[in-house]
Amino acid sequence: MSTAIAGTNRYLAEFERLERRSSTRTPAWLAELRRAAMERFVERGFPTTRDEDWRYTNLATLAATPFRAIDSVASSPVSREAVPRPFGPNAAPRLVFLDGRYAREHSSAQSLPGGARLSSFAEAISHDDEQLLERHLAKHARWDDNVFAALSTALLEDGVLLHVPAETVIEAPIELVLLTTRPGVMTQPRLLVVAGPHSRFTVVERYVGLTDQAYFVNAVSEIAVGPGASVDHYVVQEQGASAFHMATIHADLERDSAFSTCGATFGARLARTTLGVRFGGEGGRASLAGLYVTDGRQHVDHHVTVDHAVPRCSSRQLYKGVLDGSARAVFDGRVIVRPNAQKTDAAQTNKHLLLSDGVEVDSKPRLEIFADDVKCTHGAAEGQLAPEAIFYLRSRGLNERAARRLLTLGFVREVVDRIAVEPIRGYLDRALEARLGTDSKEMR
């Protein structure tokens, strides 16, 4: 407990520094929001394993490590080569952040079609978007019961607002690249997406670490999907080997809207994704997917909550994890079907492939169904590669390692195949092939 308090003290000091340097231009509502969130964070402290939502994920090391906010760390310039190449065409809209700071020289923030805007919160406030910001910011990702959302809100200095007005369609994926270059830093990436009625677009978050030493990224993404809108969201997480990656994603779906999110988790020592989807209008569709490939002592935790608060919505969850070394995976999939949410159609699948004896999996589906005319399914499975399949491939000339690799790639393919954006799918194909071993020529 003392660790947790020491942990919050440091963040409280960070908050006070932020308050001191905040200009008088900070709107009163924002200053008040931050104060309330900080109070909440200090009151709660970092969760312990006694907390049901954190039973299998120990935050003691995170809480005890003195991470520093970017202001007290000199950021070093990064060469163009160090910044990952864009998924889409080079001209596609893209914002790059180095250790939490916007890097204009690496970004291409040309204008978006149909009056869509991709801007910092500060710009939004000075460009009459303050009302929009006030209406949505911290209203979707609840911070009263999520300590990391509270911390993000308390230390909120700036963030990215993506506002796509009604009927606007953007074909090229909008990319946010968040690079961490320095050991010991703490960043609070914050994204707010507001999708106007019947708009359609794709947004990608990429997290990359250029250091193998510890750092802390606490990301919060809020997505408001307007009536009839369609938002596809991707997260590609390739953090450094010792990183702490805490992600909170929340989407609110209005009538007849569609939201998909797909997370590919490769990096970090400890990665937690807290994903929430809430249906606020009938006819909503959500597709939630994730793949994670872990090794060594990596710990990957997904907590997914889908709240069917209204009738006639459908949700699909497909999460697949590959565990090697002494990696550990936690999956908690909660589906709530509220009393009036008739004709709900919810499905959840969570599968793990265990490549070593030292791995551990805690997978927990939680269906809380309070309506009677619904269709809800869930399935969880964990297993090793089938010896018969390995022999089949060996009988065709592949050595055991190549056979295991091909079967492992096959296991995660189900998730990759769902990705509609070709460049992202292609990138993940290559990333998976690289991650799951050298190619067959080198294996002989």
Add this chain to the structure above:
Amino acid sequence: MLSVRNLSVGVDGKTILRSLNLEVRAGEVHAVMGPNGSGKSTLAQALAGHPAYTVTGGEVTYLGRDLLAMPPEERARAGLFLAFQYPIEIAGVSNAAFLKAAINEMRAARGQEELDAMEMLELLEKKLSLVDMDRSFLSRPVNEGFSGGEKKRNEILQMAVLEPKLAILDETDSGLDIDALKIVAQGVNHLRRTDNAIILVTHYQRILNYVEPDRVHVLFDGRIVKSAGKELALELERKGYDWIKEQPAPVQPAA
């Protein structure tokens, strides 16, 4: 090409093959027939190197090499091919990716360069037509959702693509309708050359109407109890296997 001498094989501690002998020369087609449980599939799996089958005695020479000392992939790279009785379904791996991996392993073993995408497609298209399959088969996951007949044809496709020196077909004809059987037979006949050999493991004489064997062997209780020319298959078809079971002593094939 293949010389099996006094081969004994067990699975789960139970002896299945008992001192089996078999000689196969280049250019020959051998049919190995026998009732259920006689050890036909065990022979096929043991020759391919399935780790669940334990060789407890005997030796196998294949192209002058000690076959039993080779891991399964080495046997495959040396040109031995097993068409599985129950082909395995592999989720998430397309037939094309599977065939590509196998072809390139074989080519590498022969010191050849990998095929590029165009050459690969050309080769696959040519072989697809041989087994009356269309291109859509290439993008489907290996055997997943395939009908029984499609799975068997997929085995023949792999055989046609890999061009083995010794092909062992483990009841590939079982459960096929007459059209699928003809396609399988066509694939086998296409492979038949003077420099390679085929072992057809089968319960029924039917496929031998389309693929004419040089030798027919009857396997019973883990031994080859009778070997003769193709007329033996017709005799088995007429009389069943019961008369074989009453044969007194195992018959050693001529060396």
